Amino acid sequence: MTDSVEGIRWKIEEIDNAILDLINKRMNIALDMGHQKVDKAMPVRDMRVEEQVRNRYLARAREVGISDEAAIELSSLLVRESVEAQARLPRPMRPRKVLVVGGGGAMGQWMCRFFASRGHEVKVFDDLPGGAFKNVKLEAGVKEADVIAVSSHISATAEMLRRIFKLRPKGLVFDIASVKSPIVDVLKEGADQGLLVCSIHPMFGPSASFIFARNLIVCNCGSDIAVNKFMPLLNGTGANVIEMPVEDHDKMISVVLGMSHALNLAFFGALKESGFTHEELRKVSSTTFERQMNISASVARESPNLYYEIQHLNPHNREMLEKLIDALREVQQAGSDEDRSHMIRLMQEGRKYFEVKH
Incomplete structure (x- = not known):
């Protein structure tokens, strides 16, 4: 009886190994597809195709007696793994100079890693150490930056934005505050002055390795140009981007x-x-x-x-x-x-x- 059980376990192990080999093969094919998407400047995600994959799994699962729940979970897992692998592929884009204000904090460090991983030159302004990223004075950092990301405490964000706006930045400026009411007036004043200002809310924390299928809110503060300049920064990430007026956020x-x-x-x-x-x-x-x-x-x-x-x-x-x-x-x-x-x-x-x- 024991030998019989052990023999069955060995067969299951063989099948498990074969499944993993097939998943690896699927991932390699997905990466080949990812390179084609990069070459053709195609988006990583295609929701229509993802729905087709899900339905295909459901149909086949019903034929072989596997539950709908297992089929959905398995298809979601494999799609996520494939898309995350594709999202990690570098995409050719003009390197930008990025200043992360508050770059020593947890979310600030996440922003630094995100932009650096996409080929941008990243510097920080913060009283805290910036880790691997150069810490610079605010005036110098703002003057040369193409993109300025403000990752301060919510209660400190309005004053920091005022300091930045006084320096008349030429680049895109955005905050990542979780609450917008304390900063709405400042943001709209900046946009009214002709500055490139929008407001972002990543609906995830600094532990996120990737932003595939994660939600990110982009708030329009009165500058359509700023929103249009921000969007390409997410190209190829597979993030779910939701745009809304800043007044509707809170x-x-x-x-x-x-x-x-x-x-x-x-x-x-x-x-x-x-x-x-x-x-x-x-x-x-x-x-x-x-x-x-x-x-x-x-x-x-x-x-x-x-x-x-x-x-x-x-x-x-x-x-x-x-x-x-x-x-x-x-x-x-x-x-x-x-x-x-x-x-x-x-x-x-x-x-x-x-x-x-x-």
């Missing part, structure tokens, strides 16, 4: 960041008061609880100063948190009612909200 972010951060802070705050350690709770956790606890644990390790500023400086957060509190109260009431119709209605409304609208 209301949406009050939901995406303000509410989600608050929910996770409240969640681990309630866990702390539950009387159980997280180790005890993990031993009996459900799938949903495990996921939620992992997200909250990740949030607990983030920068308290950044989370404070995201909550404190976005004027739309108070309204959004009131909606969250009201929703929690309604859940509490629905669970207390003797009649289950209230809970059923809540669940039905949730399903309707998440329905895919064609």
Whole structure:
């Protein structure tokens, strides 16, 4: 019996190795395609083709008795690996001189690495060490820069932008602040003065190795030329770029960041008061609880100063948190009612909200 089991395991190992060899072969072909995309200046991603791959996997999986979930997960994994490999291929573009203001911080260092990896000459202005990148005085850096990226604390960004604008930069200027309300007036003043100003919000942190399939918001502050100059900096990355007026940013972010951060802070705050350690709770956790606890644990390790500023400086957060509190109260009431119709209605409304609208 043991020999039989070991023999089967050996066969499975052989198949696993063959699968990995095929994946390697697929990756090499994808890289060949990537070089052709570079030569022809084609974008890395083609959503129509990605959808075709997904549907092909689903159809074949159903023929051989593999679940839809496994087929979707496998196709997504392979597409992501292929596109990330293609996105790493250098694309010929005019090297630019880039100044990263705040280049010693975590996100500033990410910006430095990103631009350097794309062949640009990167310098930093920061009181903190710039790592491998030369630290320069602000006036000298602004004077020679083609691109100026401001990666300061949200509360310090407006003043830094004013300092830069006084130097009359010839290059593109953008910030990466998570909240725009404190800097909207400054940004629009810069654009009104004829400066090339836009505002960016990467919806990911400094741990991101690549920006394939990650969201990046580009806010128009009144200079269409600035937005048009920023876009080519992302060529070939496979990022999901969402453009919007800078005035619209914070209301949406009050939901995406303000509410989600608050929910996770409240969640681990309630866990702390539950009387159980997280180790005890993990031993009996459900799938949903495990996921939620992992997200909250990740949030607990983030920068308290950044989370404070995201909550404190976005004027739309108070309204959004009131909606969250009201929703929690309604859940509490629905669970207390003797009649289950209230809970059923809540669940039905949730399903309707998440329905895919064609």
